[in-house]
Amino acid sequence: MVPLCLAATACSRAADEDTLGRVRAGGTLRVALTTANPPWNFLDGAARPVGYDVDVAREVARRIGVRRVTFIGADFASFVGGIRADRFDVVIAGQSVTAKRRREVDFSRPYALNGVAVFVRRGDRSISGVKDLAGKRVAVSEGTVQAEFARDRVRDAKVKTYRNATLVLTDLSWGRADAALVSRFQGIYLAAEKGLAITPVGPVWRTYPLSMSFRKHSPAFRHALDTAISDMIGDGTLSAISRRWLGGLDMAAELRGLPPDPAARPSARP
Structure with missing residues (x-):
């Protein structure tokens, strides 16, 4: 035995x-x-x-x-x-x-x-940081701390979840979300590589x-x-x-x- x-x-x-x-x-x-x-x-x-x-x-x-x-x-x-x-x-x-x-x-x-930032479509001046996300369509990767934050701490947020940051930011660029919470490195890289009309706003939201x-x-x-x-x-x-x-x-x-x-x-x- x-x-x-x-x-x-x-x-x-x-x-x-x-x-x-x-x-x-x-x-x-x-x-x-x-x-x-x-x-x-x-x-x-x-x-x-x-x-x-x-x-x-x-x-x-x-x-x-x-x-x-x-x-x-x-x-x-x-x-x-x-x-x-x-x-x-x-x-x-x-x-x-x-x-x-x-x-x-x-x-x-x-x-x-990693530093997480708020991204918006280029030219959108209605959002300048996390404080402006209440009631907005917020795109995040499922299973991340950003997703938890959007669900638990952003009042009346319409949280949209995706498998990865590429999908998050692509949908943001197409106007299917008002803002995204993703890595600043990722957002800047993808905006340049894929020609996405997105930009970070405000300071880095959180570094961890x-x-x-x-x-x-x-x-x-x-x-x-x-x-x-x-x-x-x-x-x-x-x-x-x-x-x-x-x-x-x-x-x-x-x-x-x-x-x-x-x-x-x-x-x-x-």
Whole structure:
């Protein structure tokens, strides 16, 4: 008879061995992302995943001793469930750490910072920031903290949800929404790349750290991820990746000084 896990520590060790040990033994890290949130992650002309998250994922895999990376398309609404169902090993897709998510998955130290802005159609002067969103059609990606904010904190908002920021901003440009809450990087990038007649208004609404999520009770896997990210911050690798994708921004400089433990960081929820 196979003995049951008689203690929480034993179960934690088994889970951890099945995460870090399995990906090393199998030689493949399964990474979830949206494939439609440039410049963080998207598909190039040959349908290959590219972007900041993709470069970070490949470098992290190499540093934790895994030869191959398999990218799996998903969305924010399904990331947590996918981790729990073992559809992928880690989400590297611009997730923020919230108390609700931390009840179901664990997080690495931050690997990026994201600033969310209000976007409107070019020439629309009726909205100058979050304070003007009451009663408006607000477009957001489902499963994000922006979606929660729009539903819970914007009075009488008509919240429109989409699978990714590309769809959010495209519909905004077509006049099917009055405003959108998305990453400032994403909005500016997509406006330039796709010729969308949209623009950010007001200051950055909120800046919050982005972390990698994975199955709970995986301390060795978490340590391996944290070490890889810390080393990438220290040796210039993250600076080079971010300068390539984020308009010359040095993400390593932005991250220095942030507490590495997700539990020690302020909540991303507005």
